[in-house]
Amino acid sequence: MLILIPLLVSAGVLSSCATRGVIQAEEYFEIGLAFFNLGRFAEAETWFNRARAADRTMVASEYNLGRIAFATGHFAEAAGYFESILERDPENVMALKAAAFSRIKNGDLEKADALYARVLALVPESADNGFNHALVLFAMERFEESEEVLKRFPLALEENASSILLLARAQKAQNKIEAIDSFAHWLTIHTGDPNPLGIFEYGQALEAGGFYARALEQYDAAIAALVREIPALSRATARFARARLLLTVDPDNPEGMPEFNNAISGGFDDTDAIRDLFNDTRVTSDNRDEIRRVWNDLMIRAAEAAGEIIEAEEDDDEEDEDT
Numbered sequence: 001m002l003i004l005i006p007l008l009v010s011a012g013v014l015s016s017c018a019t020r021g022v023i024q025a026e027e028y029f030e031i032g033l034a035f036f037n038l039g040r041f042a043e044a045e046t047w048f049n050r051a052r053a054a055d056r057t058m059v060a061s062e063y064n065l066g067r068i069a070f071a072t073g074h075f076a077e078a079a080g081y082f083e084s085i086l087e088r089d090p091e092n093v094m095a096l097k098a099a100a101f102s103r104i105k106n107g108d109l110e111k112a113d114a115l116y117a118r119v120l121a122l123v124p125e126s127a128d129n130g131f132n133h134a135l136v137l138f139a140m141e142r143f144e145e146s147e148e149v150l151k152r153f154p155l156a157l158e159e160n161a162s163s164i165l166l167l168a169r170a171q172k173a174q175n176k177i178e179a180i181d182s183f184a185h186w187l188t189i190h191t192g193d194p195n196p197l198g199i200f201e202y203g204q205a206l207e208a209g210g211f212y213a214r215a216l217e218q219y220d221a222a223i224a225a226l227v228r229e230i231p232a233l234s235r236a237t238a239r240f241a242r243a244r245l246l247l248t249v250d251p252d253n254p255e256g257m258p259e260f261n262n263a264i265s266g267g268f269d270d271t272d273a274i275r276d277l278f279n280d281t282r283v284t285s286d287n288r289d290e291i292r293r294v295w296n297d298l299m300i301r302a303a304e305a306a307g308e309i310i311e312a313e314e315d316d317d318e319e320d321e322d323t
Contacts, residue, residue, distance in 0.1 A: 026051070029061055041068045059085050059092075066098060075106035093122055097129065104136060112136045120149075127153040131163050138166060143173040161190045165198055172205050179205045194225035197233045203241065212249045216242065236266035240273065248282040257287055264294055271298050 028051035035044035045068050051061040066081030082099035085092055100115035116133035123129065130153050137146035147170040150156070156163040168182035183202035190198070203218030219242040226235050240263035246256035277283065278291045 078102040127156040143170045146170040196222045196225035236268035239263035
């Protein structure tokens with residue numbers, strides 16, 4: 001999600017009084033702005049606070065204090081500044097967007113959802129804000145609502161790769177067969193570096209839809225695109241998906257077990273997934289025996305690791321008692 005909180009370059013953008021207090025406030029504001037542009041946030045904060053104190057209607061100062069809080073990682077404080085503006089000016093779209101993004105960064109998705117709903121009520125034609133709202137809804141696992149918001153912007157779903165991928169993911173989360181077409185459309189317009197996670201998810205959608213040969217192609221493409229590990233997808237996980245597909249859909253294929261072993265040697269250790277594969281009746285008896293052996297080994301290692309942790313904790317407790 002890419003949202004930039006814009007800089008207000010003049011106090012007059014959001015307020016327009018002509019008193020001496022305002023003139024003084026504007027002078028303070030300009031000094032604060034100069035420090036802000038230099039990245040000297042402490043000094044900028046001091047002068048923005050002086051501007052705000054000199055003229056309480058100086059919304060621009062409060063807005064930029066919020067930007068300082070955001071830039072320094074104080075997201076709840078930043079949201080407080082932006083929401084303070086909204087108390088006086090509920091239809092200030094700039095403050096609404098800044099508050100919403102601050103709430104996202106602070107992990108308060110419920111408030112971000114409410115703020116983006118207000119933004120879209122004011123600027124319903126904004127595809128960027130629609131995407132951000134849909135992204136928040138997706139993170140809240142409100143997949144149907146996420147899809148509905150995205151579909152309000154059909155042009156974006158024709159040419160914006162990020163919107164199309166989010167639509168595909170929302171449809172996949174609802175087990176909709178339409179996800180396959182959405183992933184395929186995304187691939188046709190996606191530019192730049194390959195997206196191994198998106199490709200892998202496309203393979204999952206194809207497999208769920210029964211398009212096994214095409215799913216295998218996408219798993220292969222995802223593995224090839226994984227030139228480096230990413231947090232959301234490891235090479236071992238992608239290899240296990242490929243192995244599972246071969247072992248269940250084409251059980252006599254000699255590639256199945258070697259690929260399964262590649263996944264295990266690569267670090268795949270999801271015992272629940274391995275157990276589910278073992279219980280799949282499509283797997284041949286010989287392969288089930290090997291899967292059982294691997295599953296047992298992993299369970300033993302997990303138990304031993306848990307025992308070592310318990311022993312270490314007990315040793316720490318004894319040391320604490322001694323002291």
